[in-house]
Amino acid sequence: MSLFIVSSDWRFKEKFKSHFAAAFLREFSLAEKALVALQSEEPVLLIVDNRLGNGSYQWFLQTLSDRNSTTPIILCLEKDQAEPVLAKNNLKCYCVKRTQINYVKLFEHLDELQEKEAVREKASYHPSDLIGESECMYAVREQLKRYAQEDCAVHLYGETGTGKEIAANYIHRLKYPHKNIVAVNCSLLNSTLGSSMFFGHAKGAFTDGKAELPGLVQEAHQSTLFLDEVENLSLQFQSHLLRLLETGKYRRYGDIQIHTSDFRLVTASNEKLSELIHQNVMRRDFLYRIADTYIHMPSLCEHREDIPLLCEHYLKINSLEKEISFESLKQLKSYDWPGNVRQLFSTLRRSVIMSGEQRVLQFSDENFALS
Incomplete structure (x- = not known):
């Protein structure tokens, strides 16, 4: 299962790269290369941008028509650009203006297709990259597989170098195999800039805020948000996260509108969260929101x-x-x-x-x- 993007505009392709994993997304700058790939692979959707390199989009669509392609196509046109005229109108082609593309709805549609495909591929093999045949490593992999499909917040704890990030990626791939995990080191979130990157900000929210920034929380919608080294979060930022983790609702900086993000939360720390409570560096109500289940990553010893x-x-x-x-x-x-x-x-x-x-x-x- 894959998504084909045919465009020479890197900014256009970047919108899709930030949401979908490389295993799902195939991008082409030349129509000729896309045609070669289509001979051996049929994508779930083909998005064609009018901005192509050496091959024009009209020629590309005509070739697909001559091949009697049945792949659904979205053709992105400029504001005043007319729809192409083909020799025969046998393509499942939908024309949209670039300025009117609703990326949120488009991504939601593709996410639904991926979820249906994931149900069919549920029994397929997914390597964990957590190497080992010992009893404790086998137990860790079984725990990760058990909780991967559940809608619960998973906390991974263990010494540095035990593979917590690898485990987080494994959980993510089992549930969202075609999407990118959004990984954040919590040390970066205690500054104003880090908070702005996390929640996003509205245009003009501060002096250098010349453009709207959706934020990492929105990027994690229908995917996994991985908070690494969660013990480094300040008590103040923990309080900022409470409503988001409880309801999925939040506000961007300088924005009165309430946004929603539905994500699977995975956190990691080098210490047990109960010890952080006793050290007064973690709120108890924050702990209850980030750890529905605990998975210990064993040391190499x-x-x-x-x-x-x-x-x-x-x-x-x-x-x-x-x-x-x-x-x-x-x-x-x-x-x-x-x-x-x-x-x-x-x-x-x-x-x-x-x-x-x-x-x-x-x-x-x-x-x-x-x-």
Whole structure:
């Protein structure tokens, strides 16, 4: 299932790229390349912009007509531009003016089509990228799959480098496989600029607000909003989020109109939220809104038996010609890994660079010390 955009205007295509995942969206600047792709793939919708490169949109539509294409087409025209005249009118083509396109309704329509497709593909395989055959990693993957399809707020907690962002993306892909996840590091939200980017602002809301900004909350509509390092949110910003998380309603800065965003919330922290309550850095009513369920991401020390698989996975992707001896694996499994999987991969990356032409990787005390 895919969406084809044929246009040489990058700003036009950017509107779709900000909403849909790359796996769903296929964009073309030349009509010829789109025609080649259409020979092997039938998109759910073909959006044709009158602004094309070397191939005109009239020629493109005529070719589709000659091929007896049944793909629904939306043709975007300029304000005073007449609809094209084709030799035969057998296309499912709908003409709209660029200035009159309702992107919100168009995206909602495409979202509905994706949801129907997702029901049919529900049993398909989705790799998690959370490597490991240990009991605790298997349990984590099962928890993620169980809660992925539920309308609940999921909180991931664990030490740095345990894969919380990977887990958040896995939850997202299982529910919204054709959309982008909206990921935000909460450290950025405590400033005025960060708040404006998050909620959006109206035109003229402040001195440099020369254009309207929809905001990340609106971008997350019908998708996943991932708040990483949620422990870094100020108490003041937590209070600003309460109504949004309770009702989905919010106001942009400088705007009296109330907007609505329906998103799935996933949060992550390096500490348990209950400890943050005791430290008076998190509101209790905020906690109840962000954590319908908790999923603990185990440290690498809790599943040392997965280190050989993790090493194999890293080398397969980054340095296929290198290998690790049995003695070196024992050395890696005996280390404490305070930085967890991220530190392990950093150590492997450094060892690959230091190995030069040598095929078998070596791990010295100096190598671990740099970690």
